[in-house]
Amino acid sequence: MQDGIGKDADWWRGAVIYQIYPRSYQDSNGDGIGDLKGIADRLPHIAALGADAIWISPFFTSPMKDFGYDVSDYCDVDPMFGSLADFDLVVETAHSYGLKVMIDLVLSHTAESHPWFATSRQNRSNDKSGWYVWADPKPDGTPPNNWLSVFGGSAWQWDARREQYYLHNFLTSQPDLNLHHAPVQDALLDVARFWLKRGVNGFRLDTINFYFHDKHLRDNPSLPPELRNDSIAPSVNPYNHQLHLFSKNQPENLEFLRKFRAVLDPYAAAAVGEVGDAQRGLEIMAEYTSGGDKVQMCYPFEMLQPARLTADLAATTFDRLAKAAPDAWPCWAYSNHDTVRHITRWNLSDTAARTYAAMLMCLRGSVCLYQGEEIGLPEAEIGLDELQDPYGIQFWPEFKGRDGCRTPMIWTTDNALCGFSSAPKAWLPVTAPHRPLSVAAQTGRAGSMLEHYRAALTFRRQHPTLRDGTMTGWHSDGQVFSFLRTGGETLFCAFNLTEAETSVSLPEGDWTGLADAIHGAPVTGRTARLSGWGFVVAKRS
Template identity: 75%
Template sequence: MQSSPQLGPDYLPGVTPLPIDPEWWRGAVIYQIYPRSYQDSDGDGIGDLAGIAQRLPHIARLGADAIWISPFFTSPMKDFGYDVSDYCDVDPMFGTLADFDRVVAVAHELGLRVMIDLVLSHTSDRHPWFVESRSSRDNAKSDWYVWADPKPDGTPPNNWLSIFGGPAWHWHPGREQYYLHNFLVSQPDLNLHAPAVQDALLDVARFWLARGVDGFRLDTINFYFADRHLRDNPSLPRELRNDSIAPSVNPYNHQLHLFSKNQPENLEFLRRFRAELVPYGAAAVGEVGDAQRGLEIMAEYTSGNDKVQMCYPFELLQPSRATAGFMAAAFDRLSRAAPDAWPCWSYSNHDTVRHITRWNLSDAGARAYTNLLMCLRGSVCLYQGEELGLPEADVAFEDLQDPYGIAFWPEFKGRDGARTPMVWDVSNQAAGFSTGKPWLPVSPVHQPLAAAAQEQDDASMLAHYQRALAFRRRHPALRSGAQSPMIATGNVVQFVRIGGGEQVFVSVNLGDGSATVAVPQGSWRVAGQGLGIDVSEDATEVTLGPWQSCILVKPD
């Protein structure tokens, strides 16, 4: 890996960064903020950066180490900010660059690192780069996007499909060529085979690093490069199809996406990107969107200490519940792929049905899965409202905003059910999110779960999350230690974390029946009060009731 210039970070005047710690991300808990829905400060019904700054103390009290803010850049909002038309400015609906600087300043005052969402695989079709690129075949940016001639019969150059449905190619009459779009037609894919494109994207990273950000969440990290030869993707047998990336009604699932993503050229670009982070002690977490090889790709992208620090795969974002057997198999796959790979685990995000609904969890079940998440080797992403135990909101068709949901309704209701406004209190019908009409309706099921009420209740879901995060932070073995092979016996999953001069034994019952668990030999003491059951010091086995945990610690 090429070393960065040893001149120190080049921060803008007035930026107050947190102390540089190259390992801050390891084992960190990162809280995802979907800015449209977190807090509206000006009454227009849309969340904004000033609102985020206002609500950061909630995240600090929760015990998170960092925030990740979904896109707030200038955008026509066809895909709600994931279609960027200016990487280096704030869309007016979210505020200004000064508002962003205020978010960073307040976060750092509270000890929170700040990560922002970079969408580097594609832009909006309104981005000046694309406007120039589409103007002719010989302009300075003519090769900045993936353009291709049609087949002799005028059809697209290959069989690649868009995640949003239909062909991944759109005809442009001016150039008499097709351009690639893995997502919406209005989201043309950049051509990272062009060195100038890579340089421009690295300039974007430098712009935000200079403003004090502590890292990036890299959207669709495995989509950066397409096959140079544009070869057809092979078909995928029905029995191998997996709907964790796209709904089962989407023909995208009918292909093995061998050539449209996951290309080897990505590794060198990630090394270049990592080099930009080093002087700042910044970190990157990549989103690996691949239903077949997510863990293996994550291992490839995070191993060797020269690419991104961590990735989160889709394994725990799937519709099927992460049972004990599923979890053990996933960790076995990961250890075989690369022992030093570093995952960032997440149950929910802005693109998936909230896990409490997706897995049909009771209150006790949600708490058990929280305990497990906080004890896994890797880092953690929590999605806003998860700490309140919010289920998926039911959004009527006439209220839908998500183009994905509108396209596949009613078989797939889209992503709006996970994107409804955060519920803060019962001060008004918008649950304290706004003084105006929210861009998506506030769920009446969510209102009784508002943060203000839960903050007063030591038995609430919020209090449970606060205890679980505090427990993780107290124990170095949980943040950065090794993990023994995960064992699944029936509905019980168990393992040992080792590091920082201690061992932590974790056993969680992920079912609604009782189970007896053997306690390893040694002088263990009960840890995680309020998270697990009490165990006598001389016990050789314990009985876990439905959804109960046993968490023990001893010196290493």
């Protein structure tokens, strides 16, 4: 058993967390699917990048209808990915490189094949009968309310054995747990303890704001068309037609998160929650992370939206965050396993992508990087015949799903699968535009995207103020987003988020440009000339 005595309980504050999608990171046994041993083999790459921690997407026992986000055993490894011994190897190896290990916990729902659900659905009187969200039909036999599933259609599925509907916010094969029921909370907290005792340093909490539903099952109100912008659901999905006032975001979640935090603290462990809500994501994040008694950090979807992050949007985001809770701690991300890679989503040139990477390293908060982001991978084009994602299949071709961001990591150009696997075919294809972007091709090559990310992460480490200092004075003139970071030193940061050249005036004082290693602009007096997509980071003398 490991505990937090003598450890840095604030290691997460300002940390750079590298997300690994295990199916696509490294295959060690030649079956075309990534696994835990493969992750252990590739940890030197993440250590050399300069990350502080890894987050591994689900590897638990699962029928894989939603690729691991449908768990049938929270305390074991799916044979596809290896064994518990292989997981222990990942933890041991990561710790030897100074990397913390976070794992993905899916606590809002299970797979329908989970033993808990198999028992719960048998009848209304068994010892698990209240572990899931069951409800009687309306008198006409229709579902109990109008709630919709993120994956399309009603969020209710009829079960003939109980003659009731069960709630599923995602696939029908992902029944929602009833966290209003105390034994369910106890069981989930025991899951967290199981992994903490194996040495994990924290958790990424999937769909953290979906844990509780309205006890009274009230209908959600409709949402005006001009407000239908939800990054967790494509525009063609009727899910966007509702304000999800009662199906998620319930106040009871705060007390459960306090219980969860009490489990974390003895291990100096941390949690980052995924807040899936387009209307109130920042405000919910503030509720969940403020006060020091709930989760340490959350990542909202403001920087995962289809619309490019402009200077105005960045300033508005920090305005909202400051108003909601000044002490809230965000974890910013541009890409992940559920969104189109940001280079494609925002149609970025290499130069623009480098500037956004530099800006991410300078913002107040922690950072999540998604595998392949550091080598500049664009979204892969996947044909319908090769699509695996049930979400994409459901809404094809208007929405092509999530497979385009989940294709194999590109390590070399030595074989058909670019070092990911020795198999003739992977679970998802390697596409031609990815091949020249391999880690091997970019390592040590001046000016490569990989070396830029390494330099940017090094720069962040060299200036602790960027990790945990305050952020004030943010401002947008429509083209440049600028702000001050203050801690052991005072830094001025300004990022030109357009192609047009411009200049910025620095605040009063004497300033020295710092960012030569990541190609920041020089400072002349109190002025910096910024090229298109240029930026400056300067230190007050």
